[in-house]
Amino acid sequence: MAALAFAAGCSHETHPTAASWHASSGSGSYPGITPSAGPSASSGRPVSRPVSSPPPSSPAPASPSASASSSSPAPAIIRSTGGATVALTFDDGPGPDTPTILKMLREQGVKATFCLIGVNVQEYPQYVQEIVKDGHTLCNHTWKHDEALGKKSADVIRADLQKTNDEIHKAVPDAQIKYFRHPGGNFTPAAVQIAADLGMKSLGWSVDPSDWNIKKWSGQQMTSHICSNVRNNTKPGSIVLSHDGGGDRSATVAAYKTLLPELANKFTLVAMPV
Ligand SMILES: [Zn+2]
Incomplete structure (x- = not known):
């Protein structure tokens, strides 16, 4: 109930979008694996297969260095839903804020994708069960x-x-885990290939409101930042990165209280298909 008190805080202040694409130079932060959404180029961190624009549906050729597998599709990092839909993704959980996010999604009839951390699955298996029960998509976000x-x-x-994956299956034995997201977006050809071998597609993103950067923003400022960034950058095909775990997510919760109905009005919000 308390979380609802934040609901008002989404409408002032418009950060210039570029400000959010902070240069992530250290390995402790997310390098922008920006396709076309970010106005500035990414930080220059080499990712396994830099894609200059998100191919809407074409299976873009994969990096030659990553191709070895026989049966799996060529490992490519997904950065677009490939259609007019928008996918919300929540990382680093499950955690104490996960039930609140789930409740909001339920109320709006929205399906999303959750990138889970193994140790958090171990701590909150019941939230994994809730995520699956609600029909959301699971993604492996490493141990x-x-x-x-x-x-x-x-x-x-x-x-x-x-x-x-084993820990997720302890919580939900028949859970489907079809996606992998490398922490920090630091995909390497090896990681992408191994994920593919394990039946998982690598899932990037195209909109990053930096809600993970709680050292830079907090409280109302963070909430406003998330709102303006998501509003300014989300378009058909976007994959939006946010966090339900890994720290204090009250600002994310507050932002989505306002953003969810807005986005649901404007776009068809989907879970990544399994
Ligand atoms: Zn993460």
Whole structure:
């Protein structure tokens, strides 16, 4: 109930969009894997397959270095829903704010995608069950959010992703986990390939309101920032990155209280298909 008190705080202040695409130079933050949504180029962090524009539906050629697998589709990082729809994605949970996010989604009849961290699944298995029960899509976000995982050995990467999937399956034995999102967006060809081998497509994003950056903004300022960023950047095909776990998400909760009905009015909001 208390969370609803934040509901008003979404409408003032319009940050220039560019401000949100802060240069993420350290490995502790999300490098923008910007396709076309970000006005500024990404921070320059090499990702496995820089895509200059999100191909709406064409299976863009994958990086040659990543192709080895036989049966899996060429590993590409998904950065668009490929249609007119918009996908909301929530990372780093489950956590204490997850039930509130789920409740809001339920009230709006919206399906979303949750990128789960293994240790948090271990702590809050009941929220994973709720996520699945509500019909949302699951995504593997690694065991403990190691942003350098993709640079480690194939065995280490595979073990981490498998352990995370196993933990999700402890909570929901028949859960489908068809997506993988590398922490920090630090996808490497190896990580993308291993995820593909495990049946998971790599899921990027195209809109990042930086709600993870609680050192930069907090409270009302963060809420306003999230709202203006999402409003300014979301368009047909967008995949929006937000967080239901990994820290104090009260500003995210407050922002989505206002944003959800707005977005649902304007777009068809979808969970990533499984
Ligand atoms: Zn994350």
